[in-house]
Amino acid sequence: MDIYAILFWMLSAMAVCSALGVILSRNPVNSVLCLILTFFSISGHYILMNAQFLAIVNVIVYAGAIMVLFLFVIMLMNLNADVEPQKGQLVQLAGVISGGILFLVVLAGIKAAKVESMETKSTDIGLIANLGKVLFQKYVLPFEISSVLFLSAMIGAVVIGTKDKTPAVTTEVKN
Amino acid sequence: MPINSTYYLFLSLLLFSIGIMGTLTRRNAVIIFMCIELMLNSVNLLLVAFSKMYGDADAQLFVFFIMVVAAAEVAVGLAIIVMMYRKVHSIDINILNRLKN
Numbered sequence: 001m002d003i004y005a006i007l008f009w010m011l012s013a014m015a016v017c018s019a020l021g022v023i024l025s026r027n028p029v030n031s032v033l034c035l036i037l038t039f040f041s042i043s044g045h046y047i048l049m050n051a052q053f054l055a056i057v058n059v060i061v062y063a064g065a066i067m068v069l070f071l072f073v074i075m076l077m078n079l080n081a082d083v084e085p086q087k088g089q090l091v092q093l094a095g096v097i098s099g100g101i102l103f104l105v106v107l108a109g110i111k112a113a114k115v116e117s118m119e120t121k122s123t124d125i126g127l128i129a130n131l132g133k134v135l136f137q138k139y140v141l142p143f144e145i146s147s148v149l150f151l152s153a154m155i156g157a158v159v160i161g162t163k164d165k166t167p168a169v170t171t172e173v174k175n
Numbered sequence: 176m177p178i179n180s181t182y183y184l185f186l187s188l189l190l191f192s193i194g195i196m197g198t199l200t201r202r203n204a205v206i207i208f209m210c211i212e213l214m215l216n217s218v219n220l221l222l223v224a225f226s227k228m229y230g231d232a233d234a235q236l237f238v239f240f241i242m243v244v245a246a247a248e249v250a251v252g253l254a255i256i257v258m259m260y261r262k263v264h265s266i267d268i269n270i271l272n273r274l275k276n
Contacts, residue, residue, distance in 0.1 A: 019213055022213060069250075099193075125235065135239070
């Protein structure tokens with residue numbers, strides 16, 4: 001068992017355990033921290049697969065920006081309480097069973113499929129120089145379109161997030 | 176590198192299933208959103224594994240675009256959740272079944 005295999009199994013166990021922590025923990029702040037741990041272990045997998053650029057982007061964008069945004073929202077709404085209304089036992093059981101059935105079906109499909117083994121020679125396709133060349137030659141148009149997408153998302157977030165001037169009719173929440 | 180890419184398929188499938196279970200069983204809107212992010216990340220892992228398998232850089236750029244779209248999606252989605260909290264003072268998705276009528 002060489003160092004790659006040991007690292008692979010360690011990172012996989014970390015990813016799966018912290019992913020389970022996301023859905024099992026009662027406190028939303030703990031869920032966010034578990035998800036950050038999952039993203040870090042996925043970044044470790046990227047480094048193992050020689051995709052250094054994506055590993056760094058994953059850490060910066062996901063663990064650095066997106067999860068901090070989640071954490072801000074949770075702190076802003078003061079949701080770090082352990083009490084949370086739970087779904088009924090039957091609905092939870094149905095959710096777990098349907099997720100498990102999906103897992104089993106795709107697992108059977110994967111076992112039947114023929115997967116080539118990974119190329120053993122070390123490639124440098126994951127480096128910034130190589131990815132930048134492909135990005136700005138073959139995928140220029142999607143890149144530009146994604147900048148328009150970002151602009152519209154930014155405007156949309158601001159428009160949705162602003163308080164409306166006219167006081168809205170407060171609707172009574174019926175539970 | 177002796178790690179077969181089938182292992183990566185299993186791992187990302189497991190993460191995806193965990194994300195689906197979380198989406199189906201929780202009622203907190205923020206946690207459901209986080210489970211969707213988990214599913215996106217499992218697909219990213221699968222794409223990178225395939226990129227390594229075929230020695231092709233296109234899949235890694237797809238991962239890059241998925242990250243771009245996810246960032247935009249999170250900005251809008253969290254704005255919607257904050258707006259919902261401002262209106263009904265809760266982020267329980269069961270309250271939203273008022274939209275049914």
